[in-house]
Amino acid sequence: MRWIYVLTEALKGLRRNLMMTVAVILSVTVSLTLLGASLLLSEQVELATDDWVGQVEVSIFLCDGRTCPEITEEQREQLETDLEEHQVVEEVFYESKQEAYDRFVELFSDQPNLIESVDADVLPASFRVRLQNPQLFAVIADEFAAYPGVEEIVDQRQVLDQFLRFTNVIRNAALIVAVIQLVAAGVLIANTIRVAAFARREQTSIMKLVGASNWYIRLPFVMEGVFAGVLGALVSWGLLWASVPRVAAQLRQEIELMPFIGASEVIAIGPLLLASGAGIAALASVLALRRFLDV
Amino acid sequence: MIRLQNVTKTYKRGGDDEVVALDDVSIDVDKGEFVFVVGPSGSGKSTFMRLLTREQFPDEGEIWVAGKNLVSLRSWKVPMLRREIGYVFQDFKLLPNKTVYENVAFAMEVIGKSRREIERRVPEVLELVGLEGKAQALPHELSGGQQQRVSVARAFVNNPRILLCDEPTGNLDPTTSVGIMKLLDRINRTGATVVMATHDQHIVDSMRRRVIELENGHVVRDQSRGVYGYAG
Numbered sequence: 001m002r003w004i005y006v007l008t009e010a011l012k013g014l015r016r017n018l019m020m021t022v023a024v025i026l027s028v029t030v031s032l033t034l035l036g037a038s039l040l041l042s043e044q045v046e047l048a049t050d051d052w053v054g055q056v057e058v059s060i061f062l063c064d065g066r067t068c069p070e071i072t073e074e075q076r077e078q079l080e081t082d083l084e085e086h087q088v089v090e091e092v093f094y095e096s097k098q099e100a101y102d103r104f105v106e107l108f109s110d111q112p113n114l115i116e117s118v119d120a121d122v123l124p125a126s127f128r129v130r131l132q133n134p135q136l137f138a139v140i141a142d143e144f145a146a147y148p149g150v151e152e153i154v155d156q157r158q159v160l161d162q163f164l165r166f167t168n169v170i171r172n173a174a175l176i177v178a179v180i181q182l183v184a185a186g187v188l189i190a191n192t193i194r195v196a197a198f199a200r201r202e203q204t205s206i207m208k209l210v211g212a213s214n215w216y217i218r219l220p221f222v223m224e225g226v227f228a229g230v231l232g233a234l235v236s237w238g239l240l241w242a243s244v245p246r247v248a249a250q251l252r253q254e255i256e257l258m259p260f261i262g263a264s265e266v267i268a269i270g271p272l273l274l275a276s277g278a279g280i281a282a283l284a285s286v287l288a289l290r291r292f293l294d295v
Numbered sequence: 296m297i298r299l300q301n302v303t304k305t306y307k308r309g310g311d312d313e314v315v316a317l318d319d320v321s322i323d324v325d326k327g328e329f330v331f332v333v334g335p336s337g338s339g340k341s342t343f344m345r346l347l348t349r350e351q352f353p354d355e356g357e358i359w360v361a362g363k364n365l366v367s368l369r370s371w372k373v374p375m376l377r378r379e380i381g382y383v384f385q386d387f388k389l390l391p392n393k394t395v396y397e398n399v400a401f402a403m404e405v406i407g408k409s410r411r412e413i414e415r416r417v418p419e420v421l422e423l424v425g426l427e428g429k430a431q432a433l434p435h436e437l438s439g440g441q442q443q444r445v446s447v448a449r450a451f452v453n454n455p456r457i458l459l460c461d462e463p464t465g466n467l468d469p470t471t472s473v474g475i476m477k478l479l480d481r482i483n484r485t486g487a488t489v490v491m492a493t494h495d496q497h498i499v500d501s502m503r504r505r506v507i508e509l510e511n512g513h514v515v516r517d518q519s520r521g522v523y524g525y526a527g
Contacts, residue, residue: 211379
């Protein structure tokens, strides 16, 4: 197989059909940008939820003497025992002030300003509770709110739910549009390749009769599609790389206490975007050529 | 080299309307033979040629070409079959934007021959067809006879065992045709089997080679050292 021949033929084809090539590249760009955006959004949600609250459903924050009298050792042990013995509780663990601060530092390691502004002493100690059934939050809240030394009981799921519902809607919408757009891009590629094959039908008919192998005949056309697909993927990668970290930086200023994805996550999805662009283009080209160039 | 055994080929022409192109035809062509296939339009000549390159598939019967059974041949092996066959068309089918040299070299390039081999072989074949001075010319700068020589050169450049010629002189004047026939004769003498479909009575009569006449899908005559028609 002579690769120079395959590549020059593919490039020639792209140049000959410049308008179509531009349309293919743009359409691949749009679809892969949306696909990339929805993937990044998923990662953002994962980052925010997993690291933020983990599997914890209820946080029981303990008094540290700031707004209410500090919890005593005795009260704390009593609370822990009662929680462990309670029938709706699956798991309980204690997080001391120091542990809370360590986790905070780790979580926001990319925002030194935020860490500096928070004293190691400020974050309250808490019991983190996982329930057998997350719906039973009210039972815990009712029963333990009145315990001495308990400052506040927070249903983490509720805090999260709104956030999750919102991001899920956006992510799914982006995903649906991305898939539709990807199909459209595939059809456009198939059509472009068919036009290209038709324009060169004399050449291909001669190639067939002198015994060029099927792949030798097809590969320039497939490469033509793959070139356009990869180019579209590169552009979408670039767009995401230029925009996502900026948007994240903006949000970071407005929403405190939440970790955000950055440029490294965008760079990491690049290979996937390239593979999708090349894959959809190759698939569309091969399908377009299957009947056209059969022996 | 070529063997058809009880071959039938029909074409569907919408609905139940069928055209029988070849009806129970059996033909044997030995290695190194020169055969004319004659007959009026629609007699089955083109179908016969197309069956040999596996552009068409027979409805019934067996076909062997260059030792390959075409009925059981897997489609991915068809390119290998076609490398044993050179094909010359009535309308030359040269690539208009390639020079004479490139047109001939193209047939070698696309089956993956090395540059060195191409650079050695193409001038050799251009010399054989008498176009050594025209290597850099474009097809439209050549006469019809010269274009057909390029087409023959392209068909022969990969040393095929069989040369199929579909009315190669159909677009040429008589004098030019004689030149092309001399060329095909020379190629035949190198050992290649030549099968030529033609309407050209003068050529058939002057060459005195084997003639197979088709009519309505049947072999009506198969004669060594034959002429075009009974009248001649």
